[in-house]
Amino acid sequence: MSIEIRPAAPDEAASFRRVMGHAFGFDPNEKTLDRFHTLWEPERSRNAYDEEKMVATLGAFSLQLTVPGAVLPAGGTTMVAVLPTHRRQGLLRKMMLSHLEDVAEREEPIAALWASESSIYGRFGFGTASNAIDVKAPTAHAGFHRLAPAPAPVELITSDQARAVLPAIHDKLRPTWPGMYARNEAWWSGRWFLDPKSERDGATSLRYGLASHGDGYVIYRQKERWTAGNPNGEIVVSDLVAETPESWSGLWSFILNHDLAKEVTANLRSSQDPLFSFLAAPRRTTLRPGDGIWVRLQDPVKALAARHYSVEGELVIEAHDPLDGRVHRLLLEAGPEGASCSHTDREPEIVLDLEDLGAVYLGWSRLRTFARAGRLSGDHQALARADAMFSWDPAPWCPEIF
Numbered sequence: 001m002s003i004e005i006r007p008a009a010p011d012e013a014a015s016f017r018r019v020m021g022h023a024f025g026f027d028p029n030e031k032t033l034d035r036f037h038t039l040w041e042p043e044r045s046r047n048a049y050d051e052e053k054m055v056a057t058l059g060a061f062s063l064q065l066t067v068p069g070a071v072l073p074a075g076g077t078t079m080v081a082v083l084p085t086h087r088r089q090g091l092l093r094k095m096m097l098s099h100l101e102d103v104a105e106r107e108e109p110i111a112a113l114w115a116s117e118s119s120i121y122g123r124f125g126f127g128t129a130s131n132a133i134d135v136k137a138p139t140a141h142a143g144f145h146r147l148a149p150a151p152a153p154v155e156l157i158t159s160d161q162a163r164a165v166l167p168a169i170h171d172k173l174r175p176t177w178p179g180m181y182a183r184n185e186a187w188w189s190g191r192w193f194l195d196p197k198s199e200r201d202g203a204t205s206l207r208y209g210l211a212s213h214g215d216g217y218v219i220y221r222q223k224e225r226w227t228a229g230n231p232n233g234e235i236v237v238s239d240l241v242a243e244t245p246e247s248w249s250g251l252w253s254f255i256l257n258h259d260l261a262k263e264v265t266a267n268l269r270s271s272q273d274p275l276f277s278f279l280a281a282p283r284r285t286t287l288r289p290g291d292g293i294w295v296r297l298q299d300p301v302k303a304l305a306a307r308h309y310s311v312e313g314e315l316v317i318e319a320h321d322p323l324d325g326r327v328h329r330l331l332l333e334a335g336p337e338g339a340s341c342s343h344t345d346r347e348p349e350i351v352l353d354l355e356d357l358g359a360v361y362l363g364w365s366r367l368r369t370f371a372r373a374g375r376l377s378g379d380h381q382a383l384a385r386a387d388a389m390f391s392w393d394p395a396p397w398c399p400e401i402f
């Protein structure tokens with residue numbers, strides 16, 4: 001076996017998708033090939049070839065990712081797939097090393113990904129930087145709390161109308177939520193408006209609702225279902241975001257009050273979604289927590305200096321990169337207005353794996369939680385100071401898998 005790692009040529013989309021289909025278990029759909037071309041960045045991919053035949057893929061999106069107080073260029077690691085004939089022979093590791101070199105050359109301080117399995121990426125220095133909650137809410141218990149604001153009315157709009165207004169709403173809101181990333185026109189088009197039948201899972205085409213103040217929207221589907229003659233329908237929310245409490249309340253109230261729907265499914269929600277404060281009986285909802293995006297600090301100095309921090313403070317941190325054994329001993333001087341970070345010879349107050357620094361980077365995980373689990377060392381006061389500095393409101397939320 002002679003393996004070469006290299007970017008794909010633009011005309012290799014079919015081979016790329018064939019490998020992905022074998023690894024993930026789907027048949028590539030010719031109808032979505034055009035969309036694939038508009039989103040794929042072949043020059044960023046790092047794929048494995050065995051005797052000139054593509055046998056493994058690793059793609060990357062050039063993301064603009066919100067981090068606390070800033071928006072950063074980030075390498076969005078994606079479409080990682082190894083043919084079953086070539087698994088566990090080190091191809092992922094080889095592709096990942098080449099991809100991260102590319103991320104460094106592009107001066108992207110961080111890389112981010114969604115993981116198919118949570119046990120794969122820690123060894124490459126990625127930490128779970130946000131969580132994502134899958135919600136099932138029974139409409140029979142959708143009454144709102146007495147303190148919930150009056151819901152803003154919602155207007156149903158066509159997909160053409162949605163194309164005209166949704167991107168601006170998203171662009172206004174995404175810089176306020178760490179974990180969200182920019183959607184360019186091709187992304188909106190391919191991911192949110194193309195809506196091929198093969199991706200509807202038996203539900204309707206996408207519906208679009210706009211909060212009357214124009215500061216929030218919902219994208220959803222309906223599933224018609226009857227059980228023993230009785231309505232048992234479902235509403236499946238794909239995207240829902242708003243700026244004001246009234247618009248949040250309006251959109252959730254609209255979704256929860258569909259006749260003939262027994263249940264609302266909304267995946268990848270924020271743990272701080274106002275829905276949980278609106279419901280008078282939140283205990284009636286079923287929540288399944290999962291990991292959201294994973295972050296690796298490719299350039300820890302640049303990444304730590306780029307974000308903002310909840311409180312003023314100074315820290316000396318030593319982070320060990322499990323990928324190449326490199327040790328970064330860093331002095332961080334930071335606060336709500338910004339930060340500076342540099343290498344230092346000072347004694348570290350906290351020593352940790354780069355994975356766990358990635359996990360706290362967006363403001364969700366806590367170092368003291370890792371310390372209690374024995375994953376890192378540090379004196380209690382420094383850990384408390386670090387947690388106060390790194391934590392962020394709102395908690396990071398990435399509502400879309402890439």
Ligand SMILES: CC(C)(COP(=O)(O)OP(=O)(O)OC[C@H]1O[C@@H](n2cnc3c(N)ncnc32)[C@H](O)[C@@H]1OP(=O)(O)O)[C@@H](O)C(=O)NCCC(=O)NCCS
Nearest residue numbers: 023080081082087088089090091092093114115116119120
């Ligand atoms: C996951 C996948 C990409 C791994 O590729 P691979 O070439 O077999 O991985 P490697 O041989 O380079 O293994 C690298 C390391 O990851 C570990 N690893 C690989 N796959 C793993 C998995 N599914 N779960 C846990 N650990 C895994 C290996 O044991 C190895 O560990 P080591 O460095 O400590 O020895 C491949 O199995 C695959 O395509 N799976 C199906 C699609 C998928 O899940 N893709 C990931 C999308 S996020």
